[in-house]
Amino acid sequence: MSEQSLRRKGNHPVNKETKVADYDVKQEVTDKFSLRGRVFHKLREDILSGKYEEHEELKEVAIGEELGVSRTPVREAFRQLELEGLIQIIPNKGAYVTGITEKDVRDIYMIRSLLEGLCARWATEHITKEQLEEMEENVYLAKFHAQKGHLEQLAELDNRFHDIMYEACSSKLLEHQLRDFHQYVLRVRRKTLSSANRGPKSNEEHEQILEAVKSGDADLAEKLANQHMINAYENMVQSGLHELFQKDKQK
Amino acid sequence: MSEQSLRRKGNHPVNKETKVADYDVKQEVTDKFSLRGRVFHKLREDILSGKYEEHEELKEVAIGEELGVSRTPVREAFRQLELEGLIQIIPNKGAYVTGITEKDVRDIYMIRSLLEGLCARWATEHITKEQLEEMEENVYLAKFHAQKGHLEQLAELDNRFHDIMYEACSSKLLEHQLRDFHQYVLRVRRKTLSSANRGPKSNEEHEQILEAVKSGDADLAEKLANQHMINAYENMVQSGLHELFQKDKQK
DNA sequence: TCCTGCATAATTGTATACAATTATGCAGGA
DNA sequence: TCCTGCATAATTGTATACAATTATGCAGGA
Numbered sequence: 438m439s440e441q442s443l444r445r446k447g448n449h450p451v452n453k454e455t456k457v458a459d460y461d462v463k464q465e466v467t468d469k470f471s472l473r474g475r476v477f478h479k480l481r482e483d484i485l486s487g488k489y490e491e492h493e494e495l496k497e498v499a500i501g502e503e504l505g506v507s508r509t510p511v512r513e514a515f516r517q518l519e520l521e522g523l524i525q526i527i528p529n530k531g532a533y534v535t536g537i538t539e540k541d542v543r544d545i546y547m548i549r550s551l552l553e554g555l556c557a558r559w560a561t562e563h564i565t566k567e568q569l570e571e572m573e574e575n576v577y578l579a580k581f582h583a584q585k586g587h588l589e590q591l592a593e594l595d596n597r598f599h600d601i602m603y604e605a606c607s608s609k610l611l612e613h614q615l616r617d618f619h620q621y622v623l624r625v626r627r628k629t630l631s632s633a634n635r636g637p638k639s640n641e642e643h644e645q646i647l648e649a650v651k652s653g654d655a656d657l658a659e660k661l662a663n664q665h666m667i668n669a670y671e672n673m674v675q676s677g678l679h680e681l682f683q684k685d686k687q688k
Numbered sequence: 689m690s691e692q693s694l695r696r697k698g699n700h701p702v703n704k705e706t707k708v709a710d711y712d713v714k715q716e717v718t719d720k721f722s723l724r725g726r727v728f729h730k731l732r733e734d735i736l737s738g739k740y741e742e743h744e745e746l747k748e749v750a751i752g753e754e755l756g757v758s759r760t761p762v763r764e765a766f767r768q769l770e771l772e773g774l775i776q777i778i779p780n781k782g783a784y785v786t787g788i789t790e791k792d793v794r795d796i797y798m799i800r801s802l803l804e805g806l807c808a809r810w811a812t813e814h815i816t817k818e819q820l821e822e823m824e825e826n827v828y829l830a831k832f833h834a835q836k837g838h839l840e841q842l843a844e845l846d847n848r849f850h851d852i853m854y855e856a857c858s859s860k861l862l863e864h865q866l867r868d869f870h871q872y873v874l875r876v877r878r879k880t881l882s883s884a885n886r887g888p889k890s891n892e893e894h895e896q897i898l899e900a901v902k903s904g905d906a907d908l909a910e911k912l913a914n915q916h917m918i919n920a921y922e923n924m925v926q927s928g929l930h931e932l933f934q935k936d937k938q939k
Numbered sequence: 940t941c942c943t944g945c946a947t948a949a950t951t952g953t954a955t956a957c958a959a960t961t962a963t964g965c966a967g968g969a
Numbered sequence: 970t971c972c973t974g975c976a977t978a979a980t981t982g983t984a985t986a987c988a989a990t991t992a993t994g995c996a997g998g999a
Contacts, residue, residue: 472982496950496951497951506984507983507985508951508983509760510982510984512764516767517768520768520771520772528722528990529950529952529991544862545861547806548861548862551803552799555802608795610792610799611795748981749979749981757954758955759954761952761954779982780961780980780982781961781981
């Protein structure tokens with residue numbers, strides 16, 4: 438592996454269009470052109486994908502050397518990861534990967550249940566023709582992949598379905614919130630979808646939500662989205678995957 | 689003002705008890721003993737209190753000089769403020785105080801309505817005797833100050849009421865979430881409470897919520913807490929204070 | 940064996956130098 | 970007057986030196 442892999446070299450296609458007006462849209466894009474941004478994304482990816490164990494210590498120099506950057510961008514990325522709740526920094530001591538407890542997962546799903554409901558409600562009121570069409574295509578495609586047993590594609594489509602919903606609710610605050618939670622439980626969710634036969638069932642629920650949104654029934658859409666999350670959680674518990682997590686606060 | 693005001697000098701009572709086990713509890717405490725932490729808190733305070741205008745640019749050197757620290761802690765604080773949504777950083781350009789739109793405020797209150805409801809529900813299930821007693825005292829005291837027209841104390845007690853509720857729900861995730869939102873609308877809320885006669889009415893609602901929690905009626909507690917937020921929002925709109933905000937996305 | 944205390948190493952915290960990027964202001968021309 | 974282009978200044982990005990703090994390992998003694 439190249440020691441310089443992340444280092445900026447030569448003429449990257451630096452985003453010149455960045456203006457004050459659309460910062461929030463371009464945020465993630467521009468982020469990737471600074472070392473800090475790339476370290477941040479890399480570490481987040483690695484933590485979520487399970488490369489680092491829970492409670493593992495992340496050392497500035499080690500990470501820096503691995504990615505071919507100095508400590509400064511690493512430190513800044515650490516500060517961000519801390520606020521995202523992915524690591525915990527103890528002053529003068531170190532940065533540790535945050536553990537997710539069983540209870541955390543349950544709490545997140547309960548919170549998400551409410552917020553996905555609100556999102557579906559707002560989406561019903563604000564969704565565009567294009568978004569509706571993409572959702573229909575999404576559900577249709579997912580049906581196909583479910584029959585074929587293509588779990589990878591199913592997971593991808595599931596992600597996309599929720600993404601469209603988040604966009605459609607026209608609230609950048611709620612969207613941001615839901616994305617945060619969504620990625621927070623990603624390590625669990627991915628496994629859940631591929632295991633068991635949640636895939637097809639989940640897609641049926643998507644279809645029902647879509648129908649409610651399409652018919653303009655916000656109450657129903659909210660209720661179905663609420664239940665969709667609860668079902669996802671229930672399924673996860675049944676699959677016993679929650680046992681992957683540490684039992685409690687860890688003593 | 690001393691240029692060295694924030695600089696660590698001599699023997700601060702450095703928190704030696706910090707352990708991995710209770711990092712999340714001590715987080716805010718330990719934070720205050722690093723320059724970055726103090727810069728972070730200072731800037732957050734200043735932004736929320738309105739010292740900086742919306743869309744005002746924050747410059748690393750200027751802030752650093754003002755607080756008597758170098759750019760490094762300032763930069764790290766910036767990265768955190770960005771993730772808290774208080775400033776926006778445009779790469780190679782600058783950091784700008786985030787504007788809150790009218791719609792943002794409405795969205796936050798709607799989201800909070802749901803989450804405060806969930807919080808009341810969980811608090812009903814988990815609240816301790818001590819917490820119940822402090823809440824009763826809180827409501828009782830607030831009644832007194834409402835009669836006397838002590839708006840400052842009322843605002844303080846209102847904050848505390850919600851704080852106890854957040855603690856009582858025994859979900860550090862939900863607690864964290866609600867605190868974030870709570871402080872996000874702090875600049876609005878403070879003005880709301882002191883204006884109009886929302887203070888007494890708000891306290892009546894607190895009392896009702898408290899009664900529901902005490903009697904173990906989680907459904908009622910949730911419903912009342914939902915409504916409490918909606919009422920707070922309605923009141924704010926009526927007071928016309930939302931006009932303090934920029935009208936829309938700002939073009 | 941087990942503990943204590945201290946020297947040393949490792950690690951994080953902060954300041955600062957230099958590089959890269961962006962902003963500013965002015966000369967010169969249409 | 971208004972625009973363009975360039976030199977220069979201002980500002981952010983990154984690396985690194987040094988300070989402060991914490992971790993480690995071992996000597997010496999109970």
